Amino acid sequence: MSGIALLKCRSCGHHWQFRRAACPVCAAIEPEAVAVAGGGTVWSVTTVHRAPLPEWDVPGGYAIALVTLDEGVRVMCRAESGLAIGEPVRVTLRDGLPHAART
């Protein structure tokens, strides 16, 4: 598995990522935690040349992407370099962080 977990509404089937007790669409409570395969497409992508903490700076920068998972949920990930918007990717956990790479 990808290691990526989402929450899923038991009532309407809507998926989301952030911790919350009730479905943001239908307000049903007690969502279930689900593991997902991590497939998705790049919604946007950047290369950060100036990190928020100097010790995080990497020569050449590091890529961050927003990926729309197949479940319809947008998640922020570290990413392999050179990804383009619309490109299919798979998101997996790498060193504890979600990471998007070409399929």
Added chain:
Amino acid sequence: MAHITGVAVTAFGKHAGRGPVDLMETAALAAIGDADLPREAVDGLVSGYATTYPHLMMGTVVAERLGLKPKHAHEARCGGATGAMAIVLARHLIAAGACRHVLVVGGENRLTGQSRDDAVKTLAGVGHPEHEVPLGASIPAYYALLAARYLHEAGATERDLAELAVLMRRHAATHSGAQLTKPITVDDVMASKPIAAPLKFLDCCPISDGAAAVIVSADPSPRAAIRLAGWGEAHTHQHISEMPDDLGLGAKVAARQAFETAGRKPSEIRLAGIYDSFTPTLAIFLEALGLAPAGGAGKAARDGRFGRDGALPLNLHGGLLSYGHCGVAGFLAHVVEVVRQMRGEAGDRQVRDPALAYLHADGGVLSSHVGLVLERAA
């Protein structure tokens, strides 16, 4: 009815040795003087926050410093939209009959009161603590993700975005209080150091010290009746991970409400003050608000639409991108410029007869929006 009766803004840049309360005091006293009010007439106060002095009760701190005994005082927090939000709150306090003259004030030594790394780290904290901040995202990175998506959807180019930075610098050159006044070109923007692709250094606003204040009153000032005719808010999300697919949705919702409450149409406005933390912020707003065609904000800037003599003069003081950005006072400077223009007091920057103006700010990552319609009585 609520009116803007007093405005003041300091120069933005470095005010070494002066703290947020010092800076707010300067702007507040100037705005009270501008409104020609005795200090004791100010019976309400909404202050901004300061990242360099995160006090629990900034509203009360400012009231004490100014020697005010207001019926209402508190500190508002809504990121870059705080100043505009505070003006809406002032209007609501007046409409409720709670206050007659509300001081809205923001100020901060964001440039000299902390290290640049501390400023970047603090701002990055608007991201999600679990799912965004640990990835090493920064405020420029969040806006870079918006910028990349905007360029993809709108078919605009990085050079188009650069036009907006060039325009703001040109405007700032005409204002003695602006932080950045050296002329720049599109090529300069393109050649400036990369921050978070596609944003370069000159696509980003500077960090500044400074302050600004606005007095919102029940009755108009005898010298110019500038009425807060319309106001609107939208809060579509906090984190970019959860933002709507439509980049301009929050701006559209807030603007629609603002124009509806004013009973006016966007096509009627003759002056604009639009939040411009990064060049894509400004492009997304101008296009979402219908003030430029989709993908066409940069071209419209190049063609002179937003200049002093253009069809829709915009941020004539230089905006956040060149007048500067010191937090809550950043957008209040837009309000000050629009009000001075509407009063005919803008000197060399004065536009022709701006009787109706629109102001728009966002906080977070296009998260919270406030739109204001200002109307000058005939």
